[in-house]
Amino acid sequence: MTRPPQRRGRAALIWAGLCAAIVLPLAAATFSPLLAWRDPIYIIAGFAGVIGLALLLVQPLLAGRYLPGFQGPKVLRIHRITGGILVLAIVVHVAALWITSPPDVVDALLFVSPTPFSVWGVIAMWAIFLTALLGAMRRRLRLSPQSWRIGHMALGIVIVGGTVVHAMLIDGTMEVLSKTALCALVIWATVKVAAQQLARIRR
């Protein structure tokens, strides 16, 4: 387990960066003036969304084995667990919004909402659910590793694209600068891992 100090320094930097990228937007959102005028259930809905967005940064970093100390087969297990937490975060996000304002959520789910951002969120939600379902059924469906990889990558791009547009269009509790930075990091990590996967598929 002894590593050269240079690599240890790099590892610490990556982990510190990841923590900052997740903690700063969450912390900034807790200072939102909008919270004062929201019920607890609406606040929970918003933060479940922020946590979901943050997990979208963790997922590609795990998939690409970019996190120091997270190598080998255990990474996949963690990636699956975080995926499960992501599904849970989305369920809490939508359920709590439903309790806050049922007609607005029904409109969004039926794609008839007057707010353009909700469409993107709903698309991303279904892509996340489909990914989780395919992941869980992948053996029973006898998906080849190749087709699973292509399918997961395509869904991942839909999830990230949909979520980032959804988040950026919302005038909500997230502070704009930290939200933009987190979204940029999510896109960067996704593009990086997608390029890596594409190279692997071509081989």
Added chain:
Amino acid sequence: MTALLKTRRKLITGAAATFVTGVAALSLPARAQGIAPTPTMRGGANNYLPGAPIVERIGGGGFWMTGTVRRAGDGAPLPGQRIQVWAHTTEGHERDPQSHGATLTDENGVFRLEMPQIVPAFGQAHGHLAYDDDAFETVFLRPVMPSPSDTTLSADFVLQPA
């Protein structure tokens, strides 16, 4: 050559004239119909509570919801029409009864209702308005504020006789 050009020019101007009068004739009946009724907006009726009471102001006030109510066709201002207003404000959620109130239009068909500051909810700072009485067709509006720091929002109704 000149003769040919002349006839061609005549043909083109003639055709253009026919086209213009033709189009004008087509659009005339539409103009006779006058001002078109306002359609209900998507999501306009969300969290509507029928029969909001007519109030001096909703809650503590500080924000103004304004607008006009006119009749479809001739555009005549409609006095004494009840407009119901609700929104997510600093004093409550859209579905809370205290967030709802109504006012009547004056002799010029203008309404103004003071209410608490609207704050962004479900991603946008927006208000809801309803005309839901018997004389005209029901209309629900959901205007979005250009900026969440605005202290006024307006919406205009053109109503179709029921």
